[in-house]
Amino acid sequence: MAGKKQFDIATALDAAMIQFWRAGYADTSLDDLSRATGLNRSSIYSSFGDKDALFMRCLERYTTRYGDKYDAALSCAADRPLAAARAFFDITLERIADPAVPDGCLVAQTVMASPVLSASVAARTREAIGFQHTRLRAALKAARLHDETAESFAAHLAGVNQSLAVMSRAGASTEQLRAIVDVTLGALAQTLGASD
């Protein structure tokens, strides 16, 4: 395993991301990362730099991957806003149900620990949540909601989406998570005027 070849960076990043996602930044040691990625400590150091830099890469990977999915789910908002919102939450619910990844949410986990993380990581996480809000607001405006209503619902949808991360870690059942979402979708349907 030497010469000219190299390990797969993407696979290693995925493994590190899942480790951070499950255990959080503070409770993930370099040993944990080495074990999770199958890479040597020195390989991690030479490929990604220090722990902070690697975490940042993982955070970026996470927000991009799921951000794209959220965008796709909301793409039909102008025509069918309620279906778009439902698809939006389904992304999160499917992620929680996926046994290949931890429950919870890397962003939620990180933002909860932000007081003890580096300023750059904390800022990047805030940015990620802010972008979620922007994404939702744009979708709701495309659905021709009034500006104030779109603003309120964007905050509400972003919040409820984060609540799924907390409640899944608290051991809530799929039915309970679905109930949380359904009340919100009902409120949106009411506001949209029972169309869709």
Add this chain to the structure above:
Amino acid sequence: MAGKKQFDIATALDAAMIQFWRAGYADTSLDDLSRATGLNRSSIYSSFGDKDALFMRCLERYTTRYGDKYDAALSCAADRPLAAARAFFDITLERIADPAVPDGCLVAQTVMASPVLSASVAARTREAIGFQHTRLRAALKAARLHDETAESFAAHLAGVNQSLAVMSRAGASTEQLRAIVDVTLGALAQTLGASD
């Protein structure tokens, strides 16, 4: 400062609770606790036992203190359910606005880190969230909602309440937090039939 006197246990517990609340279990060292409480390491050890036992005491203190407030807020649910729900969220919003305590929520913070905490702490935290659900369901049933509706709304209200902890740590403004809650209160008002 010796002889027969002693420091104030309640004050020390409050200080330790706030430290855990702000920084989380993993990122709070005995040195941090010593600094926060003003107590010596050996005093902490002799008075509360190890870090895990102290954390449990703080968790108990937190859930009792705010649990009582939530109960009081919901006590008028049978007569004025919407006002009760509003008062319920106001407890959380006031806590977040209170500069004397950190934002976020000790329970939410702990449950997010549960995969790396001791089993007893994780179980106790799950229990606390479960009790919140029970408290809300009882209040909604007292308001004569159908069983299924009460169940759904209890899950939703508990989830939205936790979302405030996440979003406050993400730097959301008071207005944004209020918007999250208002959508939920609107949905409840609708379900209650615009009474109250």
Add this chain to the structure above:
DNA sequence: CCCATCTTGAACTAAGCGGTTCAAGATGAG
């Protein structure tokens, strides 16, 4: 076949962790 290239495991440093012990000192009761 041989050598340049890359990976790897292991060792090391300096620091911090939770946990524990204990002698010294301060205090108040008798």
Add this chain to the structure above:
DNA sequence: CTCATCTTGAACCGCTTAGTTCAAGATGGG
């Protein structure tokens, strides 16, 4: 005043941490 009681600071233990270095070994190109 005296003595039992309690607090305190400091030190220590064994362990883990992040970070770094380097010689040994595996590999593939020429």
